[in-house]
Amino acid sequence: AQSVSQHNHHVILSEAASLELGCNYSYGGTVNLFWYVQYPGQHLQLLLKYFSGDPLVKGIKGFEAEFIKSKFSFNLRKPSVQWSDTAEYFCAVNALRNTDKLIFGTGTRLQVFP
C-alpha cells in the first residue's frame, strides 16, 4: 500500500534558522508530490508541487523542495524561517494511477520563536 512518512513530528526553531522537513513515500510508479501548510485556525494551503521537470521546486514564501527519485524523497527546505512560518506542514503524494487521490503524511508541527 502507498504511504507517506514525515519523520519530524515537531520542530522548534529560532527565527533565521534553516529548515528542512523530511518526506518519504512508498510507491514505485510515477507520482505527483505536494507540500501543504496549515496555519493556526486556517485551512490547508498549497505551498508547492512537483509534477515533472526540474526536481528542485520553488514555492511560495521562500520555500523549496527537492524531489530525489532514487530516495523516494521530497524534503521541504527554507534557508531562514520566520515567526510567521509557525504552522503544520503536510507532505502528500498522488500516485497517477489513482487520478487525483492524495495520500498525506502525518504532518510536522513547526514552531518558530522570535
Next chain:
Amino acid sequence: GAVVSQHPSRVICKSGTSVKIECRSLDFQATTMFWYRQFPKQSLMLMATSNEGSKATYEQGVEKDKFLINHASLTLSTLTVTSAHPEDSSFYICSAVEAVSNQPQHFGDGTRLSIL
C-alpha cells in the same frame, strides 16, 4: 485563487442525529471533490472521492451507509453523517479539484463535529 467553502464550521449535536456538511467550490467547477477525516495530531485520512453525477467511491473501512455523499452539481458536494454517535466526533475536511488537468486540491476550512 480557488476558494472552497465548507459549512458549517462547527456542529455540536446529540447522539442519533444526522448531520449534513456542505462543500462548495466558489469560483471554479469541480468534477471531483474529496472528503477527509482528521483525528487529533494525526494526518488527513481520505474517506471518499465524490464525483459529480455519479456514486462516490469510498475508501476501505468507510461505511457508505453511515457517511452519505452526494455530488449533485459541479460546485457542491455534501456529506451526511447518519445517526451520529460519539465515535463519529472528528474534524471533517473537504477538498475540490478544478475540472482541468494537473490541478492541486483546494481545501475547505473543515467542520468540527462533536457528538454528545
